[in-house]
Amino acid sequence: MNNFVGLSKIGLVRQRNEDRFFIDGPICAVTDGMGGYSGGEIASTYAVDEIKEYLASLQTVGQQDLCDAIIHANERIANRVAHEERLAGMGTTAVVTAINGNQLYWASVGDSRLYVYRDGLLRQITTDHSMVQELLAAGEITKDEMLNHPQRNLLTRAVGVDNTLEVDSGVESILPGDRILLCTDGLCGYVSDDVIASALQSTDDDMKVIESLMESVYDVGAGDNVTIVVGTI
Incomplete structure (x- = not known):
């Protein structure tokens, strides 16, 4: 399999980039911080550092390990918040993924996403923990309306906010040629799944996919920081 590649860029209306990502062989993670002052930047950095360190200590990594790594990061961030009022x-x-053979394990909290692209079809694997996702599930808005909804940035679940945390997770069977994409809502909150699929369809070069998607985000104003990780099986 090809190595994963990633890129993170500051949006046009932001003063700092609160997104982070890491790629460590078959393990990838993307985080998007929230909070005033430098809080979001600290939380997202803390999360990737703690998740990476936790998983690096294991011989093999499975679905529960990814959940445990996020829960570990949650405890560390919540502990720091308890000691620093600001x-x-x-x-x-x-959103964290690990590949072992033909299995893709994943775990997720918040609205950063995991997609799998196969044979021209893009599938969103994770479910957003957001107000607009709840409105979509209730049939009150459409998927297209999520992109412009005034509450699209409101999360219903995040790492580091509470002492206890529910983590979504799963496993996907993958095939040679599958493309894996992780991103923050700086991408999927501003461009449609059709645009993402089109970029993946247009080239086998994973970095060119990322560059094309970055252009699409900036074409619509880059209202948030954007982080994208892509790999081909």
Whole structure:
């Protein structure tokens, strides 16, 4: 399999980039911080550092290990917030994946996403923990309306906010040629799944996919920081 590649860029209306990502062989993670002052930046950085360190200590990594790594990061961030009042309210999304053979394990909190692209079809694997996702599930808005909804940035679940945390997770069977994409809502909150699929369809070069998607985001104003990780099986 090809190595994963990633890129993170600051949006046009942001003063700092609160997104983070890491790629460590078959393990990838993307985080998107939230919170005033430097809180979001601290939370997202803390999360990737703690998740990476936790998983690096294991011989093999499975679905439960990814959940445990996010829960570990949650405890560390919540503990820091408890000792530094200025960081109250900070938190972060997290989507983490690990590949073992023909299995893709994943775990997620927040609205950063995991997609799998196969034979021209893009599938969103994770479910957003957001207000607009709940409105979509209730049939009150359409998927297209999620992109412009005034509450699209409101999360219903995030890492580091509470002492207890529910983590979504799963496993996907993958095939040679599958493309894996992780991103923050700086991408999927501003461009449609059709645009993402088109970029993946247009080239086998994973970095060119990322560059094309970055252009699409900036064409619509880059209202948030954007982080994208892509790999081909």
